[in-house]
Amino acid sequence: MPDELDELVRHPKTSKPGEPMRSHNKSCFGCGVDSPRGLHLTVHAGEGFTVDARMPVEQWMEGGPGVIHGGILSSAFDDVMGMLPRLIGPPGVTVHLQVDFLAPIPVGKTLHIEASILGKQRRKIYAEAVAHLGDPDRPVARANGVFVTVDVREHFADHVENSAKAQEYKDRMHRP
Numbered sequence: 370m371p372d373e374l375d376e377l378v379r380h381p382k383t384s385k386p387g388e389p390m391r392s393h394n395k396s397c398f399g400c401g402v403d404s405p406r407g408l409h410l411t412v413h414a415g416e417g418f419t420v421d422a423r424m425p426v427e428q429w430m431e432g433g434p435g436v437i438h439g440g441i442l443s444s445a446f447d448d449v450m451g452m453l454p455r456l457i458g459p460p461g462v463t464v465h466l467q468v469d470f471l472a473p474i475p476v477g478k479t480l481h482i483e484a485s486i487l488g489k490q491r492r493k494i495y496a497e498a499v500a501h502l503g504d505p506d507r508p509v510a511r512a513n514g515v516f517v518t519v520d521v522r523e524h525f526a527d528h529v530e531n532s533a534k535a536q537e538y539k540d541r542m543h544r545p
């Protein structure tokens with residue numbers, strides 16, 4: 370992370386601590402309520418520059434026998450940290466993701482993920498997250514990520530027609 374960081378200011382219209390973070394896309398694999406095969410993460414705003422999330426570790430997420438697949442865990446970290454830019458302004462997309470796997474995560478448990486903004490410089494937002502199974506003093510995984518803020522209309526303009534929600538987005542784009 371660079372030394373010279375911008376001041377962090379919570380956006381006045383973002384979710385308040387304890388409130389759900391607003392959905393960025395109902396078809397999102399990570400948190401979309403309408404995603405047919407998604408992780409169905411629930412993500413809430415925390416105090417300051419934090420969010421916290423829960424995810425049931427379901428049978429289909431299995432990698433090694435009886436434990437979560439590392440890619441599923443990485444997706445969960447990606448999506449939860451991906452909510453953080455919304456606390457301070459426009460949405461961001463992941464440009465870098467790093468995960469440390471500390472302990473096996475059993476199928477059938479609820480995974481808790483706590484994520485926070487470490488700093489911001491221009492469009493770059495530096496984030497970290499920790500996962501545990503209910504006891505924050507016993508982390509099972511950690512992650513770091515870098516997110517870059519984008520103008521969503523511009524960024525997704527060439528792709529939005531591929532979305533399961535293409536029509537909704539088309540309607541939204543034509544709204545004044």
Ligand SMILES: CCCCC/C=C\C/C=C\C/C=C\C/C=C\CCCC(=O)SCCNC(=O)CCNC(=O)[C@H](O)C(C)(C)COP(=O)(O)OP(=O)(O)OC[C@H]1O[C@@H](n2cnc3c(N)ncnc32)[C@H](O)[C@@H]1OP(=O)(O)O
Pocket residue numbers: 393394399447448451452460461462463464465490491492493515517519521522523525526529538542
């Ligand atoms: C049409 C209507 C649509 C409506 C949609 C509505 C709602 C949607 C809302 C929100 C959706 C947003 C987020 C979704 C949230 C969660 C999902 C999980 C997150 C993801 O899963 S998301 C998917 C994976 N993600 C990508 O699909 C990104 C692919 N990527 C790119 O599209 C470009 O890469 C882009 C545009 C990001 C930047 O490109 P660019 O040309 O605009 O800017 P540039 O390259 O200059 O980078 C600017 C500064 O980032 C630094 N930088 C770049 N790369 C770096 C790296 N790897 N490490 C460290 N720093 C890096 C540079 O060094 C520079 O830094 P500096 O300011 O210091 O110069």
